[in-house]
Amino acid sequence: MLTHIRLPAGRVHGMSSSTPSGHGEPGQELNLGEPTPPRQAATVILLRGGEVALEVLLVKRTEKARFMGGVWVFPGGAVDDDDGDAAHRAAAVRELSEEAGVVLGDPHALVEFSRWITPEEVTVRFDTRFFLAQLPDGQEPAVDGEECVEQGWFTPQGALDAFGREEIVLVFPTIKHLERLGAFSNVAELLRYASGREVLP
Numbered sequence: 001m002l003t004h005i006r007l008p009a010g011r012v013h014g015m016s017s018s019t020p021s022g023h024g025e026p027g028q029e030l031n032l033g034e035p036t037p038p039r040q041a042a043t044v045i046l047l048r049g050g051e052v053a054l055e056v057l058l059v060k061r062t063e064k065a066r067f068m069g070g071v072w073v074f075p076g077g078a079v080d081d082d083d084g085d086a087a088h089r090a091a092a093v094r095e096l097s098e099e100a101g102v103v104l105g106d107p108h109a110l111v112e113f114s115r116w117i118t119p120e121e122v123t124v125r126f127d128t129r130f131f132l133a134q135l136p137d138g139q140e141p142a143v144d145g146e147e148c149v150e151q152g153w154f155t156p157q158g159a160l161d162a163f164g165r166e167e168i169v170l171v172f173p174t175i176k177h178l179e180r181l182g183a184f185s186n187v188a189e190l191l192r193y194a195s196g197r198e199v200l201p
Contacts, residue, residue, distance in 0.1 A: 059152075112132075134191075
């Protein structure tokens with residue numbers, strides 16, 4: 001199941017660290033020299049469905065973007081000040097607001113889910129913390145139309161199926177997270193599992 005709106009989107013604790021060769025996949029260009037230090041980043045997996053379902057928000061990055069143009073991603077971006085957990089949470093809240101128009105009142109309410117570090121053989125590298133958050137009551141996502149140009153609510157399997165039909169473009173970290181999220185039947189179950197867990201690099 002998906003709800004789709006069109007307007008005028010390594011290494012991770014608990015998941016396989018294997019990665020495709022990088023040939024042809026956006027954002028996965030191979031680095032043949034010295035490893036590039038990873039830049040700190042934060043991402044929000046926005047959820048809806050409560051006790052009955054689990055859907056996630058994906059946004060499509062503009063085709064004009066130099067990095068991962070046209071790719072569907074979870075809202076997120078670089079951390080300006082990489083000084084600890086608070087900076088990552090602040091960046092996650094900021095990026096969700098800027099890219100999807102959803103405002104989270106309390107960064108501390110974010111539930112850390114995973115940490116993905118791009119492999120050293122990839123040119124552009126990030127050390128990304130993925131956070132879970134429920135869609136606040138009374139809000140609906142609205143992409144900015146510039147950095148992100150489309151949005152969609154997908155079940156994890158629905159997003160993977162759309163990727164398989166070549167309806168959307170996904171990259172390896174997003175695919176692996178969707179596969180992991182597919183193990184949960186609803187948002188409440190996922191949050192019960194994730195709350196209080198220690199997430200390691």
